Amino acid sequence: TLAQRAIRERKSLLIMDAQMDSRVSTSIKIIGARSVMCAPLICPQKTLGILQIESKSKDYEFSKADLDLFTGIASQVALLIYSAELFDDLKRANERIASENKNLKKQQKVQSSFGNIIGTSPKIKEVLELVKKVSNAPYSVLITGKSGSGKELIAKAIHYNSSRSGQPFVVLNCAAIPHDLLESELFGYEKGAFTGAGETKQGLFEVANKGTIFLDEIGDMHPHTQAKLLRILQEKELQRVGGTKVIKIDVRVLAATNKDLKNAMSSGEFREDLFYRLNVVPVHLPPLCERKEDIPLLITHFLELSCADIGKHVKGFAQEAVTLLLNYSWPGNVRELRNVVERIVTLAPEDSMLGVDMLPPEISNKS
Numbered sequence: 516t517l518a519q520r521a522i523r524e525r526k527s528l529l530i531m532d533a534q535m536d537s538r539v540s541t542s543i544k545i546i547g548a549r550s551v552m553c554a555p556l557i558c559p560q561k562t563l564g565i566l567q568i569e570s571k572s573k574d575y576e577f578s579k580a581d582l583d584l585f586t587g588i589a590s591q592v593a594l595l596i597y598s599a600e601l602f603d604d605l606k607r608a609n610e611r612i613a614s615e616n617k618n619l620k621k622q623q624k625v626q627s628s629f630g631n632i633i634g635t636s637p638k639i640k641e642v643l644e645l646v647k648k649v650s651n652a653p654y655s656v657l658i659t660g661k662s663g664s665g666k667e668l669i670a671k672a673i674h675y676n677s678s679r680s681g682q683p684f685v686v687l688n689c690a691a692i693p694h695d696l697l698e699s700e701l702f703g704y705e706k707g708a709f710t711g712a713g714e715t716k717q718g719l720f721e722v723a724n725k726g727t728i729f730l731d732e733i734g735d736m737h738p739h740t741q742a743k744l745l746r747i748l749q750e751k752e753l754q755r756v757g758g759t760k761v762i763k764i765d766v767r768v769l770a771a772t773n774k775d776l777k778n779a780m781s782s783g784e785f786r787e788d789l790f791y792r793l794n795v796v797p798v799h800l801p802p803l804c805e806r807k808e809d810i811p812l813l814i815t816h817f818l819e820l821s822c823a824d825i826g827k828h829v830k831g832f833a834q835e836a837v838t839l840l841l842n843y844s845w846p847g848n849v850r851e852l853r854n855v856v857e858r859i860v861t862l863a864p865e866d867s868m869l870g871v872d873m874l875p876p877e878i879s880n881k882s
């Protein structure tokens with residue numbers, strides 16, 4: 516038929532003498548059509564269908580000019596239908612992303628609750644009590660402690676137990692970014708602010724707005740960036756690098772360091788005024804060797820986690836192995852313990868008892 520032809524050839528058709536034309540279907544002849552125009556509805560990836568009109572008038576036959584107009588109308592209609600479909604797809608994709616995001620946030624919140632911070636030693640209990648009290652307060656918290664002692668875990672727990680928990684939690688490791696890039700990372704930049712700034716970009720403070728920013732390794736921040744950070748914390752507003760627009764920000768700041776900031780202050784590497792601004796509530800995480808009572812609980816916790824992760828079952832550690840693990844000094848703190856347990860579980864035969872032979876040499880030899 517006419518319609519099939521228009522779709523196949525992706526071309527409009529004009530029939531002048533409809534009653535005599537073999538391409539015209541009987542149903543159209545029966546209604547007494549004299550001339551017919553048929554235009555395909557063409558979209559980028561497919562043809563949606565056709566638009567067709569017939570004229571029964573003896574005095575007026577569709578012309579080539581009519582066909583051009585009609586083809587134009589059909590392409591507009593196709594565009595409208597196409598954008599409506601796109602819009603619909605977009606809406607559905609958006610809904611899916613929103614619900615995935617909600618689930619992820621819920622999961623994140625569960626994983627960042629105080630229940631996941633393991634330990635019953637007096638030292639960790641003291642930390643947890645303090646942290647619970649300050650979670651919902653607006654204060655800045657400075658978390659200090661050796662590498663791997665759980666600083667980020669504490670920062671997350673503070674955020675997810677505060678009234679800001681539904682808002683972003685943004686982490687920035689100040690030591691991981693060269694100092695000349697750190698400012699634009701934190702405060703954003705305007706298009707053309709420097710070579711390479713092809714587009715305007717939001718800084719992490721803007722991304723974290725209404726939520727919490729966690730500035731990890733703050734002790735490694737360059738004094739120039741420290742000065743800028745201090746000003747922004749005081750004024751609660753910022754300007755992007757190369758920009759003039761003043762952007763209000765409402766961000767809670769949590770910071771962490773494994774450096775001794777008091778030393779850094781006396782040598783002039785860390786600004787005192789910034790220190791007092793960040794250190795409203797100091798939280799110190801003692802190294803694992805000062806809370807050895809927690810080691811058995813942590814071992815069990817990480818054993819369960821890694822077994823579940825890789826889908827393996829083990830009987831647990833033999834008594835002599837536990838003794839060695841307890842006596843080890845754990846310079847890498849909880850992270851080191853977690854890594855050791857994960858490695859052992861990965862290498863262990865299914866259903867085995869984990870003996871001294873499974874321990875890494877630094878733990879089985881030196882203690």
Ligand SMILES: Nc1ncnc2c1ncn2[C@@H]1O[C@H](COP(=O)(O)OP(=O)(O)OP(=O)(O)O)[C@@H](O)[C@H]1O
Nearest residue numbers: 631632633634661662663664665666667668849850
């Ligand atoms: N009390 C704890 N209970 C359970 N898991 C813990 C505890 N403390 C630390 N961990 C785990 O140990 C690992 C290291 O913790 P985290 O990253 O918070 O340490 P960190 O102090 O930020 O280390 P770094 O200074 O190296 O950045 C993480 O996997 C964390 O989940």
Ligand SMILES: [Mg+2]
Nearest residue numbers: 663666667731
């Ligand atoms: Mg950390």
